[in-house]
Amino acid sequence: MWLGNETATAGPACANIRPVLIPRKSAFLFLLLDVCVLLTAKHSAAAPLPVDQPVRGWNILSDSEPDALAVIRASSAYKINHLQLSHSLVHNLHEVRDEARRAKVNRLIDAAHAAGIQEVVLWDHSLYDLDYYPANYRTGPDGTIDLDNPQFWSWLKHDYRQLLDLVPHADGLVLTFIETGARAERQHSAKLKTNQAKLAAVVNAVADVVIGERKLTIYARTFAYTHAEYENIIGAVNLFERPEIRLMMKETPHDFFLTHPNDMYAGRVARPTIIEFDIAGEFNGQGIIANTWPQYVLSRCRDLLARDHVIGYVARTDRYRNTRVIGRPSEINLEALRRYTEDPTVTAARVYEDFVASRYGTKAAPPVKRAFEAALDIVTSCLYTLGTNTANHSQLDYDPYASSYARHVSGKWFDPPVVRVGHGVDRELHYWKDIVNHLAPPWAKDPQGSQWREVPWVKEKGWITPGEEMTGEFLQNVLNEKDWGVKAAKAAVEAIEEAKPELKADDYTDLHHYFYRTLLTARVHRAAAGAYFGFRVWSRGGAYRTAEIERIVRDSLDELTRVAEEIKCYPVTPAIGQWNWSKDADRALRYHDWITKSGWPAETRGFKNPNGGMKLPMK
Numbered sequence: 001m002w003l004g005n006e007t008a009t010a011g012p013a014c015a016n017i018r019p020v021l022i023p024r025k026s027a028f029l030f031l032l033l034d035v036c037v038l039l040t041a042k043h044s045a046a047a048p049l050p051v052d053q054p055v056r057g058w059n060i061l062s063d064s065e066p067d068a069l070a071v072i073r074a075s076s077a078y079k080i081n082h083l084q085l086s087h088s089l090v091h092n093l094h095e096v097r098d099e100a101r102r103a104k105v106n107r108l109i110d111a112a113h114a115a116g117i118q119e120v121v122l123w124d125h126s127l128y129d130l131d132y133y134p135a136n137y138r139t140g141p142d143g144t145i146d147l148d149n150p151q152f153w154s155w156l157k158h159d160y161r162q163l164l165d166l167v168p169h170a171d172g173l174v175l176t177f178i179e180t181g182a183r184a185e186r187q188h189s190a191k192l193k194t195n196q197a198k199l200a201a202v203v204n205a206v207a208d209v210v211i212g213e214r215k216l217t218i219y220a221r222t223f224a225y226t227h228a229e230y231e232n233i234i235g236a237v238n239l240f241e242r243p244e245i246r247l248m249m250k251e252t253p254h255d256f257f258l259t260h261p262n263d264m265y266a267g268r269v270a271r272p273t274i275i276e277f278d279i280a281g282e283f284n285g286q287g288i289i290a291n292t293w294p295q296y297v298l299s300r301c302r303d304l305l306a307r308d309h310v311i312g313y314v315a316r317t318d319r320y321r322n323t324r325v326i327g328r329p330s331e332i333n334l335e336a337l338r339r340y341t342e343d344p345t346v347t348a349a350r351v352y353e354d355f356v357a358s359r360y361g362t363k364a365a366p367p368v369k370r371a372f373e374a375a376l377d378i379v380t381s382c383l384y385t386l387g388t389n390t391a392n393h394s395q396l397d398y399d400p401y402a403s404s405y406a407r408h409v410s411g412k413w414f415d416p417p418v419v420r421v422g423h424g425v426d427r428e429l430h431y432w433k434d435i436v437n438h439l440a441p442p443w444a445k446d447p448q449g450s451q452w453r454e455v456p457w458v459k460e461k462g463w464i465t466p467g468e469e470m471t472g473e474f475l476q477n478v479l480n481e482k483d484w485g486v487k488a489a490k491a492a493v494e495a496i497e498e499a500k501p502e503l504k505a506d507d508y509t510d511l512h513h514y515f516y517r518t519l520l521t522a523r524v525h526r527a528a529a530g531a532y533f534g535f536r537v538w539s540r541g542g543a544y545r546t547a548e549i550e551r552i553v554r555d556s557l558d559e560l561t562r563v564a565e566e567i568k569c570y571p572v573t574p575a576i577g578q579w580n581w582s583k584d585a586d587r588a589l590r591y592h593d594w595i596t597k598s599g600w601p602a603e604t605r606g607f608k609n610p611n612g613g614m615k616l617p618m619k
Contacts, residue, residue, distance in 0.1 A: 048119050048215075048216055049118055049171075049217070051244075055082045055311055055313065056079055057274065057312065057313060058075065058078075058083055059083070059084040059085075059086055059317060060108070060318065061087035061089070061316060062089070062318045062324065063088035063089050064322055065108070067321075068085075068089070068108055069108075070324060071317050071324055072112050072115050073115065074326045078334060078338045081117060083112045083117045083119070083120045083121070084120075084121050084122075084123060084174055085105060085109070085120065085122050086122075086123035086174065087123070087320065089104070089105055089123075090122045090124075091125065092124055092128055093124040093160070093163045093164075093173065094132065094159075096122075096163060096166045096167055097163070102167070105167060106167060106169065109167065113169065119217065120169070120171050121170065121172040121173055121217060121219065122167060122172075123174045124173045124175050124176070125175075125176045125177075125180040126175060127145070127187070127202060128182060130181070132181070134155065137152040139188075144182075144188045145187040146188050146189070147184075147187050147191075147201060148188070148189050148192075153205050156206075160206060160210065161213070164214060170216070172216040172217030172219070173210055173219070174219045174248060175220050176221040177236070178199065178223070178224070178229075184199050185198050185199060194235070196232060196236040196239055197236075197239060199233070200236045200239035200240055200241075203218075203245065204239075204241045206218070207240070207242045211245070217246065218246065219274065220240070220246070220247050220248065221249075222247060222249050223249070223250050223254055223255075225254055225454050226412075226455075230253070230265050234265065234269060240271075246273065246274065247269060247271050247273040247274070248274050249265065249266040249274075250276045251275055251276065251304060253412075254412075255282075256281075256282050256283055257284075257388075257389045257408060258283075258296065258376070258379065258384065259419070260413055261414060263304070264413070266304055267307030267308050267309050267310050272309060273309050273311065275304045275310060275314075276315075277297070277314070278315075279297075279316055279330070279334055280319040280323060280324075280325055282316075282319050282393060282394070282578070283389055283393055284379055285379055285383065285521075286319040286394050287318075287324075287325050287330045287575065288394075288575055288576075288577070289379070289514070289518040289581070290378060290514060290515055291325075291330040291379065292332050292372040294336035294348045295376065296376055297333050297340075298336055298346070301313075301337065302340075302344065305340065305344075315333075317334070319578050319579070320577040321577050322576065322577075323576070323577035328514075329510075332351065332352070332356075332372065335351060335355050336348070353365065353369065356369045356372060360507055360511075361502060361503070367495040368495065368503075368511065370491075370495045371495040371511070371515055374495075375492075377422075377485075378488045378489050378522060380423070381484050381488070381522075382482070382485040382489075382518075382521055383521075385435075385482075385529070386434075386435045386439070386481060387419035387421045387431070388410045388419075389408050390404045391404075392404075395587065396525060396528055396588055398532050398533075399604065400604045400605060402444050402449065402451060403451065405436050405444040405451075406451035406454065409431055409455075410431065411430075411432055411435070411436070412431075412454070414431065416430075417431040418431065423480075423485065424484035425477050425480050432458050432461075433463045436464065437469050438469050438474040439470070439474075439478075439533075440464075441468075442468050442607075442609065443605060443607035443609055444607075467610065468536060468610060470533055470536045470540075471544070472548070472549060474533075475533050475537050475552070478529050479529065482529050483526060486519070489519040489521075489522040489523075492515045493512075493515045496511045496515050497512075500512075513574070517570075517574060517581060520566055521581070521584070524563045524564065524585070524588050526556075526559070527556050527559040527560035527563055528556075528588045528591055529556075530552050530555065530556025531560055531591050532591050534552045534553040535553050535594075535616065536611070537549050538553055540611075550616070553595070553616060554619075557592055557595065560588050561589075561592065564585035564589050564592075567584060570582065594615070596616055597615065599612075599614060599615045600615065
């Protein structure tokens with residue numbers, strides 16, 4: 001695996017930013033269009049897609065109805081025939097018992113059908129929390145459900161009939177049957193001898209109603225934290241009784257990281273399978289910073305969508321609230337998916353050229369294209385560190401977010417776990433012996449940490465050394481990469497300024513803020529990394545406490561203060577999803593406080609810190 005492309009030039013100074021207000025299009029016109037869509041919605045009978053029809057799908061997570069309708073309006077241009085409503089709209093089917101939520105979901109189902117989307121499905125996670133189920137069925141040990149009680153299964157099926165009656169125009173479910181509220185494998189049964197049998201029993205019961213009685217569709221959604229869990233899930237899938245049950249698998253194993261490999265299990269099972277793509281960038285900027293990378297999307301497509309049993313895709317179109325990609329620069333990634341399905345030989349260069357020229361004009365296209373093309377390298381040197389993600393669902397959080405150092409490490413899925421890092425580092429690094437062993441704080445290495453159970457071979461092979469291992473050498477690797485990201489982000493801002501004379505005023509304003517937020521994000525990560533990782537080196541004392549290390553920490557603290565103030569005072573509030581970009585200023589200043597005022601925390605997540613209480617003497 002290669003990460004990085006070292007080509008960038010310096011951009012304008014950050015002090016040159018001036019407040020710019022974004023002009024708004026007529027909200028009244030959009031309101032009229034939305035009302036028309038809802039009034040003309042056809043209350044047609046459910047019509048699931050036939051199995052031989054390729055699936056071109058989108059998934060709306062946000063409960064913002066105006067944003068959802070904007071996505072639906074755009075669907076016909078992309079020939080979308082499948083829509084999922086999930087997360088904030090409906091995560092568990094029983095949520096449609098809430099009158100307001102049910103009304104919104106039903107309006108969106110009808111609007112989607114009226115817009116020509118044939119199949120609209122709702123998300124569900126079964127089993128729900130234990131207290132959802134009547135106490136007379138929770139008679140197993142420790143109040144678990146007795147899966148051997150036939151009356152429980154009768155009750156469950158009746159419950160699904162009632163729930164489906166509340167959403168009569170839905171065409172089926174996306175059923176997550178693992179990592180649910182009351183995990184099926186933890187319930188009691190003397191008859192179901194394996195975890196796989198318990199999981200399959202739940203899916204089979206739901207399918208009896210959804211498929212057998214209602215003639216609707218089920219997409220069984222799978223993901224896992226480990227290879228062993230994947231094998232467990234595949235074992236359950238092999239016990240599904242109805243051949244009509246389809247599968248939905250992520251583009252990557254477990255979660256959506258740019259540095260993860262393609263999901264090695266997708267297409268292995270002889271069932272129609274759709275691939276779940278995260279166009280909205282859950283861990284990668286959520287469309288709030290530059291997320292324009294058709295080369296990445298096409299690379300995934302060329303493998304995953306060409307595999308046996310794969311019949312199409314579904315793409316996430318937002319990360320909550322008002323972060324939809326439709327109408328934003330990151331819509332280029334949806335365009336890449338569309339273009340691939342029409343012509344699998346299409347190149348990223350062609351997608352960039354066509355999208356940018358059509359949106360911003362041919363004269364502005366060359367510099368805008370340069371800025372768009374830089375996004376992948378900027379984000380993978382900013383929200384990622386040395387080839388692995390170090391952001392908490394896009395937000396700045398080197399410490400105390402434990403998952404960056406075990407669960408989310410890309411090396412979990414590579415054999416051998418080695419990456420070639422570009423971005424000014426230009427080294428081949430072992431994910432565990434080099435990257436995690438140096439980046440992880442001592443508390444995160446504690447063998448009692450629950451996430452290490454997901455990668456037992458790492459500790460067994462001795463790839464992780466207890467205690468603090470951050471050194472001046474690895475600190476410099478981190479800073480080289482972060483500096484590279486800042487330089488590339490400045491170059492992208494400069495490209496937008498070059499294009500300004502050829503851009504419409506509102507397009508320039510939008511792109512200016514999009515890429516300037518990206519630059520501020522790169523800067524705050526550079527400053528926080530220098531302060532956080534540098535202070536950990538300084539705290540080791542002795543030969544580690546050099547004048548150069550102290551200079552790095554102090555300079556980083558000064559820059560951290562400056563960029564945090566710029567973020568706090570930024571003149572335009574960006575979209576807010578799971579990640580609130582503006583709050584990264586406070587997260588960065590937390591490290592400033594630890595290092596200069598309150599002292600390093602004595603413990604983190606119950607584990608002691610060897611440098612607890614230490615702080616840098618103020619001059």
